[in-house]
Amino acid sequence: MKSVQPKGSHFIDGAYVDDTAGREISCVYAATGETVATLHAATPAIVEAAIASAERAQKEWAALAPVARGRVLRRVADLLVERNAELSELESIDTGKPIQETLVADATSGAEALEYYAGLAATLTGETVPLGGDFVYTIREPLGVCLGIGAWNYPTQIAAWKAAPALACGNAMVFKPSEVTPLCALKLAELFIEAGAPAGLFNVVNGYGDAAASMVTDPRIAKVSLTGSVPTGQKVYAAAAEGLRHVTMELGGKSPLIIFEDADLENAISAAINANFYSTGQICSNGTRVFVHENIVEDFIERLVERSRTAILGDPLDPDTQIGPMITDAQRKKVLDYIRIGQEEGAELILGGHAPEGPGFFIEPTIFRNVTDEMTIAREEIFGPVLSILTFKDEDEVVARANDTQFGLAAGLFTKDFTRAHRVVAQLQAGTCWINEYNLTPVEAPFGGVKMSGVGRENSKAAIEHYSQVKSVYVAMGDVEAAF
Numbered sequence: 001m002k003s004v005q006p007k008g009s010h011f012i013d014g015a016y017v018d019d020t021a022g023r024e025i026s027c028v029y030a031a032t033g034e035t036v037a038t039l040h041a042a043t044p045a046i047v048e049a050a051i052a053s054a055e056r057a058q059k060e061w062a063a064l065a066p067v068a069r070g071r072v073l074r075r076v077a078d079l080l081v082e083r084n085a086e087l088s089e090l091e092s093i094d095t096g097k098p099i100q101e102t103l104v105a106d107a108t109s110g111a112e113a114l115e116y117y118a119g120l121a122a123t124l125t126g127e128t129v130p131l132g133g134d135f136v137y138t139i140r141e142p143l144g145v146c147l148g149i150g151a152w153n154y155p156t157q158i159a160a161w162k163a164a165p166a167l168a169c170g171n172a173m174v175f176k177p178s179e180v181t182p183l184c185a186l187k188l189a190e191l192f193i194e195a196g197a198p199a200g201l202f203n204v205v206n207g208y209g210d211a212a213a214s215m216v217t218d219p220r221i222a223k224v225s226l227t228g229s230v231p232t233g234q235k236v237y238a239a240a241a242e243g244l245r246h247v248t249m250e251l252g253g254k255s256p257l258i259i260f261e262d263a264d265l266e267n268a269i270s271a272a273i274n275a276n277f278y279s280t281g282q283i284c285s286n287g288t289r290v291f292v293h294e295n296i297v298e299d300f301i302e303r304l305v306e307r308s309r310t311a312i313l314g315d316p317l318d319p320d321t322q323i324g325p326m327i328t329d330a331q332r333k334k335v336l337d338y339i340r341i342g343q344e345e346g347a348e349l350i351l352g353g354h355a356p357e358g359p360g361f362f363i364e365p366t367i368f369r370n371v372t373d374e375m376t377i378a379r380e381e382i383f384g385p386v387l388s389i390l391t392f393k394d395e396d397e398v399v400a401r402a403n404d405t406q407f408g409l410a411a412g413l414f415t416k417d418f419t420r421a422h423r424v425v426a427q428l429q430a431g432t433c434w435i436n437e438y439n440l441t442p443v444e445a446p447f448g449g450v451k452m453s454g455v456g457r458e459n460s461k462a463a464i465e466h467y468s469q470v471k472s473v474y475v476a477m478g479d480v481e482a483a484f
């Protein structure tokens with residue numbers, strides 16, 4: 001494999017830097033287990049350099065005309081599109097996701113976020129509030145230096161989804177990628193410099209959880225946006241509270257996908273496949289509890305299994321590969337444990353369930369039927385290619401069961417009855433819902449969770465609220481009245 005060793009472990013103040021005193025980070029190609037790059041986790045000196053340069057750059061950036069800021073973001077979007085082929089290859093090496101996915105879902109999704117917020121940058125104005133003679137005007141201000149902390153499943157997309165709205169609002173960002181996918185965000189940082197952003201505006205600090213934790217409580221950090229698991233979210237939210245910092249939390253889920261009796265079966269099956277096996281099931285919003293009406297469950301299962309059997313597992317860089325490995329061996333073990341527990345608790349394994357022989361962290365697409373609500377595989381987030389089929393009889397019952405979870409990230413339903421579709425969606429406790437689709441997350445629409453799945457929204461105009469603050473200015477036009 002060609003070398004993907006970056007010129008340094010971190011990208012700070014416009015250049016690669018390293019401090020070999022930091023603990024080693026091995027970047028492993030999940031398809032073979034081979035180490036493809038070795039980096040060093042941030043030391044306190046690296047963290048200090050990153051935050052200090054971001055603080056400097058933020059002042060320069062916020063002083064630019066918004067349209068000029070937008071122009072830089074737009075150039076980054078163009079560069080992401082132009083370099084999509086090489087960036088997708090790197091994404092596949094960093095994560096193990098198949099190249100046929102990364103070519104359409106990672107740098108391209110990042111580019112869309114940058115293009116969207118590039119356009120929005122110059123429109124972020126305040127409002128005027130008439131009060132008779134006096135009036136109030138508002139100014140939308142940046143927060144300062146924002147900290148982004150990423151998960152491993154979408155390293156380019158997560159970095160871009162956080163950086164684009166943050167920078168459009170006039171903030172700077174320090175981004176800490178997941179320690180298992182440290183490569184892609186560094187490339188994004190290079191592109192910001194190439195596009196003309198001030199040095200320090202978007203810094204990447206690689207490291208483990210402790211490096212991110214040390215930044216969360218730094219007095220110069222105004223906001224923290226995390227994509228990660230619920231336990232990490234709870235820790236980061238609590239730590240950020242010490243300084244009353246703004247937070248956005250994009251956390252885990254156990255989302256329902258409901259297939260009503262009148263659903264278009266082939267479309268529903270396509271959605272169930274996408275909602276469970278895309279990115280080898282490593283997607284937070286996956287619809288892993290597939291509720292199928294009892295009258296159609298046999299037909300549904302027959303076709304689902306028939307189609308899922310044809311999935312091609314293989315080298316992520318092979319254009320024919322449809323399913324890549326899990327991110328790490330540890331994650332694969334965790335998923336295999338859930339599969340074992342599912343069988344022990346009485347669910348019926350009808351496809352997959354094994355790790356194929358040979359190198360790499362592969363796991364077969366796995367389908368369980370006869371899953372019941374209290375089983376562990378129906379309650380906990382697995383974060384792997386494991387689809388659970390549950391059956392239901394009527395609408396009220398399935399809504400109650402769908403909502404019976406601590407999570408609330410996403411939900412989907414399939415029906416041809418639009419009255420029912422809207423009635424059910426209105427009752428579902430989820431931040432993002434799909435009617436007759438699943439897992440599409442266009443930048444134009446808000447994305448995020450309710451309940452334990454998170455706080456705040458990414459994408460769309462909604463993200464602007466989470467990366468800016470409003471100053472209210474009262475203007476008096478007459479004399480000041482006083483009691484004496």
Ligand SMILES: NC(=O)C1=CN([C@@H]2O[C@H](COP(=O)(O)OP(=O)(O)OC[C@H]3O[C@@H](n4cnc5c(N)ncnc54)[C@H](O)[C@@H]3O)[C@@H](O)[C@H]2O)C=CC1
Pocket residue numbers: 149150151152153176177178179207208209210212213216227228229230232233235236249250251252253283284285381383409454
């Ligand atoms: N809602 C969403 O948008 C998404 C949520 N996820 C969730 O993320 C999880 C899988 O990703 P992982 O990387 O394993 O999650 P994780 O929660 O272990 O780590 C996420 C990030 O937080 C950092 N971190 C760990 N401890 C920290 C601490 N005490 N303070 C500050 N930062 C800390 C890690 O280094 C990593 O960069 C899944 O549970 C999944 O549901 C993943 C992708 C998208």
